[in-house]
Amino acid sequence: MPQHKNFPLIAAIDLGSNSFHMVLAKTDQQDIRILDRMGEKIQLAAGLDEHLRLQEDAIQRGLDCLRRFAQRIGDLPPGSVRIVGTSTLRVAINRREFIERAEAILGHDVDVISGPEEARLIYLGVSQTLPDSPGRRLVVDIGGGSTEFIIGQEFEPQYRASLQMGCVSYGQRFFPDGEISTGNYVRAYTAARLEMMESESSLQRLGWQDSVGASGTLRSVAQACQAAGIGQGEISRQGIRHLKQMLLKLDNASQIDFPGIKPERRSIFPSGLAIVEAICDALDLSKISLADGALREGVLYDLVGRHHHEDVRERSISSFMARYHVDTTHALRVEHKALELLEQVAPDWELDEEWHGELLSWAARVHEVGLDIAHYHFHKHGAYLVEHSDLAGFSRQEQQMMALLVRGHRRNIPADRFQEFGRDATALLRLCILLRLAILLHRIRNHHCMPDLQLRVSGCQLRLLFPDQWLDDNPLAAADLAKEAQWLQRVNHQLEVV
Incomplete structure (x- = not known):
């Protein structure tokens, strides 16, 4: 998985229902020193109509403000800026339209966070001050x-x-x-x-x-x-x-x-x-x-924690696994294989951003949480739990993407759901395929029969290469891979096993 980086400058932007705020800070180990603050009253919530659609004038007020913010963070690299949306963006049915336009201006992703996650970050910001x-x-x-x-x-x-x-x-x-x-x-x-x-x-x-x-x-x-x-x-x-x-x-x-x-x-x-x-x-x-502290300061301190391997999301995943009695040994085995496959294909499939490895890792660890509900359709139960649970540190979009990988890790892949993620749809589908292969290769749930193998990709073509005679000696695995090739054909991907 990509390593976290240390950034000398970090920034947090809070897209609130009344005001937008930005804080720019200098980091020194786990301490931060505020360099600049900007804030403008936008009243985004006032732009919601009776159908919970953001009206264009409210969208423009917000985007005009973000253009001014962008002048201060334009040179900051990915990972050094976190932008969070709160109550209004949680309920606006056309929030994706606003988010895409905001991301184009800012050059950084916008996370819409849940109410409990907003509360956690507020408390972090207050307690630090x-x-x-x-x-x-x-x-x-x-x-x-x-x-x-x-x-x-x-x-x-x-x-x-x-x-x-x-x-x-x-x-x-x-x-x-x-x-x-x-x-x-x-x-x-x-x-x-x-x-x-x-x-x-x-x-x-x-x-x-x-x-x-x-x-x-x-x-x-x-x-x-x-x-x-x-x-x-x-x-x-x-x-x-x-x-x-x-x-x-x-x-x-x-x-x-x-x-x-x-x-x-x-x-x-x-x-x-x-x-x-x-x-x-x-x-x-x-x-x-x-x-003095509030949400934006909490976002800054949370960002510093992520960069120093104190990511609250890791604790959330571990607690989630324990709550639903996940077979940890097997989950970590699948995670290791999924990341190994990711490393082989990352350049060709353009899966070299930090969030690609993180998302695949988390999904591998929680893909069986639905078994605690029932075996029948456990991938669907698991997806529901992942999407709707209170997982501290995660944005709504992160949970929705993780839930989609869990939903798609077996049987039919819901191709239409991937399209809902716009520009990330292709990356998510490719991560889902890697997770499926990792799970399938460890279906026997142990290491003893797992050989060294190579996965090569070119667009929608996948070639999985095994050592000589291994497939002949493992007919069940060969049958599983043949069935997987049929599933992948439904999403226009061709799997060749040799």
Whole structure:
């Protein structure tokens, strides 16, 4: 598998539902030093129509911002930049269109991350910027489309939840055209309390010693409290009551002129305040202090960890295998053979990017997780588990691609599913073929009869060369390979075995 690299400069870009942010940093071992920050209010969530399609004007706002970001990261090599999309890109049905256009501008891949993964990265960013504390810490991050709750200790999150309430989506829903009224505010507050009902008991059962806020919404509320002479930069019940009284004297968000509230945050301040009040009431919080770190800092530290062989994805895969009682010895045997085949064909099949080896390795290790459900269609059960499980460190696309390899590792290959991955479709199909061959060659589940063999490829032509007489001495393997040639013909690949 390709080795991780050390990069002197790394960058993280957060494609949020309200704002896009970029952080550029210098690395020194596992420490990072921030060199530059950029952020623009895009309100991507405001561009979702009733059918959850991103409208072109919102797409253009985002792409215009990314063109400016691209000027700062244009010379950074692959692997040194990670770009993550959050709530709005999770739900937008045409997100692939936006992502492809964004990737063309930035020259780097865009990962859409799940809510729990977003929560993990937020906690990592917060914990890296706060002093150590002996007890548990509650972290809250109110975004444009979702709100994340995390309870953790030191650098390890112990509970993560992502709820569908955000300052932009609630602003559109409850304060149309910025209209402020007691009724609108109460409806927003009530909706947030209802959204929290399922998570309240889990959060309170674990408990915490300190509550910390991250994100612009919580920061703007804290700054407004301090500007009003209430507290020293934290959010308190007294501060919330004061801001609420001031807010409900107004008719429209455009009239907000509170000290500490930036003009670009006025339109989302009413919804943000309602969510903050609901959170404090639901969790009985008397105070929320503020942290400097957030999602983008978490992405940076996660990136540094990957480069120093502390990739949380490896831990996720190991735990996943243990949970579903995978035969580890066999899985690692298949992984070794798959990577051996990959090394032989990588130049001819253009499979020399780092993610090719990583994806093939992960898929080989988890290809049998579905056996814990049932043997019948276990490849389909396994694909479902891989795609829909909470695997820390993985983006949605990584899990979907891994799930597709697991789904296609035996019997019929779902060719139409590969086409859904656009420019990566050919690479994924080729990785799937390598995984199938590795599994087939170890069907007997041991090493004793496995010879040295060569795989040669040219386009859709594969030639598998065995030592003299080996196929004659192993008729079952020969029959399996003949059947595999028939399966591969269905996806227009020709396998010759000699």
